[in-house]
Amino acid sequence: MAIKQQRLILKYADQPGYTNNIECYIKYGGYEQLKKAFKMKPEDICKEVIDSGVRGRGGAGFPAGMKWKFLDRKSGKPIYLICNADESEPGTFKDRQIIHKDPHQLIEGMLCAAYAIGAKLAFIYIRGEFFEGYKILEKAIEEARSRGFLGDKILGSDYSCDIIVHRGAGAYICGEETGLIESLEGKRANPRIKPPYFPAALGLYQCPTIVNNVETLCDVKHIIEMGGKAFSKIGTPGNTGTRIWCVSGHVKNPGYYEFPCAAITLGQLIYDVCGGLLPGRKLKAVIPGGSSSKILRADERFEGKLKDGTSFDWGIEDIPMDFDSLAAVGSMSGSGGVIIMDDTTDMVEALANINYFYAHESCGQCTPCREGVPWMKKITTRMCNGGAREEDIGLLTDIADQIAGRTICAFGEAASWPVQSFVSKFKDEFVAKAKEQSLLREKGEVSNQKPTLI
């Protein structure tokens, strides 16, 4: 039974005949919310965003209204808005859809947000590999400018705002907001220490700055359209609005699917929305929010209490797809990148591939991440190539524990969580591999199984 999507952000995106040019966007009611926003006071828009309860779609799930509230408005310095379009979390491909198929929605959302926070200049920091998206955005910005939606005295008002699209050069760390800011300033994307460099006070060029995800900024447009209260009715309290789940891995129909928060369970997403697993396969594990989120084992029981005190006892298929439920089971909804693994997956190899990614992407600024993450990668790669030892298992956890919580930015956690969760939840597989390989080594033989490593 297929469950029908309830789209908000991608409502028109895949409709036949819907294109990404401005005529089409206006035909479908585009830029009406910008006009509406200009009739409101900026502080009222901020209040609507707080009322909406919308949480950041980039990964951490921090309430966007609260983020705006922290903005230092008394500094006398210019305020900047940055759209974080450096979508690089493995398993995530939602922002790309918005940019490619509905760029004007992002521009309208950004202008509404910029007006609300008082920014006269906004940036879209787009991932270097999204060259197509970059061209689409540049074209869309030119279209918006020629129609008076962007630039000097927008729609005849006193408010002026411009948007600059800046391409990254291919580094995952540029998605970390302070790393992004450094990169935007033309430096190496070394994340800044917080305190003191909280972007809301000391962001781009040491000025107050708000950095929001593409999807979050699109939400702002819808919050203005329907009002914060109405928006907060979508989903459940504390988990408002829709989310675009990017499903990849061993399912019949991988793709992006938009649902209100908590409208479906993980089981429904896998079996009803994505058509289930390939024939003859069994579900083994799910990474629910991009590669850095902790893995969930298919046969786990999840028991505990939600924030509001209700107790739960779920199997993996019962987990509601929202921020709080996924956090309650010890993982996170992250960037919405749901990676499904069936019983053909070698967990050591899967972890080795994840470690490869994080070792490659560590910026190298602070010690634990710079040295620890490549060390974990070297261990898991060796484990896949016939050199696994039983002591590696404890060592991996030790190294991950020595990194998490000790670094400048959240990359330390992002790289440690997969290791911690893979090793603790699939310890049996790691042990089995180590035993098997040490036996082969003793005999002087080589495994005939070729590892699949990136």
Next chain:
Amino acid sequence: MIEVNITDTITINVDGNLAQVPKGVNVIEAMRSVGKEKAIPHYCYHPKLSIVGNCRMCLVEVGSPLKDRESGHPILEDNGDPKIGWIPKPVIGCSTIVSEGMHIRTNSATVVESRNGVTEFLLINHPLDCPICDQAGECRLQEFSAEHGRGFSRFKEDKNVKPKRTRLGPRVTLDDERCILCSRCIRFSQEIAKDDVLGFIDRGTYSTLTCYPGKELDNNYSLNTVDICPVGALTSTDFRFKMRVWFLKRTKSICTESSVGSNTEIWSREGKIYRITPRRNDAVNDTWMTDSGRNLFKAFESKDRLNSYTVDSVKKKLDDALVATASLLNSNSIGVIGSPFSSFEEQFLLKKLVDHLKADYEMIQHHGEGDGLLLSEDRSPNLRGALINGLIDAIPGNELGALRNKINQGEIETLIVFNEDIETLGIKLDTLKETTQIIYFGSVDNTTAKYSKVIFPSLSVFEKEGTFVNQNFRLQKFDQAIPAPNGLVADRTILECLLLRLKGSDSPNPGMDIQTLWSEISEHIPLLSIVNWSNITEEGVPLESSDWSKLNFIESDNLKYKSKISLEVV
């Protein structure tokens, strides 16, 4: 950079003990202020550079007393102590500013484990080449690895390979494998030397320190990067592989390159100087010094240094030279060309001699280009000393004044010259040769030496003790680092002997020690009435300078100096 304000203090709790620390400083400086700097090891933090927090060695646990949100009253434990809200993750001490009532754990299980982790991480790709590493003995990584960490390696993989001998500039050599990427050198180049030539290339564990293409680390402060490098990555091309640092004797000294008077440390062994490094003085040079100042000792190792007393170019004993000098000074027309390079004590005795002989005294100033940092326009260490001693009462020019005319007209029978080369003073050498007998105190074999009747070779600043007065009228002491060559004695002793002899005593070296001399100085100079040799501290003594506030000193603004001109503009 954090300025420590001693007067305003707050109370914090460190490992269960209360401590009074300055307000507004970070946790590392707070610990330093109570003498516990060892409690928080760190690599990347440097008190004079911006804070980046990248080494993660200074992780500590921090908490603050909890307050009731509504009433604002402190929440108490059952026993009445304030309840502490601990931050769940360890935080870096370098970027955490202390606040009233803050609790800090510098030795808890979490903190120890964090440090051990960082130490292990720093070592996995670090070459184990301490036995051949120049930094051994003064390496932070070596020290902290002994104190923290496991003592054995769990790393079974291949280590990273990076360039081992990169020439960053004419004086600095880089071993990239040893680099722990603390970025101190980069920040120094950007923030202090203002010569932004260093940076990292590549990413993650392959990050490599390098110079921008086509550029070199060749500014006059490049060797400071070697000083602040916590490991053996940046080494001095001149000093590397010459000597183990633990064999070297360290002597506190003052740089004579300019009126800045940077505080220095002389590293020597068996009478030979191996290197000079800066010594921290926040009122003078912070923790820096010029590269050129570090090389000054080499001038005294050169072959044309004067090394024996001579009369009429014949080697003589000191006594014979003194006798010859005394008879030359039995004259009615004596001129003295003093030197801003002489120590304060030498100038004091010279002033006595000049007064006794009723001689014409003059001095010239040594002018150079200032760099706005630690090299000032006045290229002598002790011009202010001559002002305080009363040898001069105005800023001398670059050339001699009335004394030159007298010499050129043959009116000076005996001329005492300190340091200067008469060839550059605008003196007619032909007349001089005919009419004037020269007594030369100096170390360089120059024209003055060639024309001199008597030569007293001077000692370098490294071979004697004394004081200088720097650009900010700070009296600074230097100690003797190495013995004088060939049994030479300091100018100070020669002047004392000469004074005694002129007053009729035949006794040889009076052996007046510097303590006794200083009691005489403080008796004679009211400004120094409370100063004696033993109370001149390492930091120096700032002197009241208002008597000279009308003089137009040539120095322009530099690191710790505000010229009068710029003050007026402000």
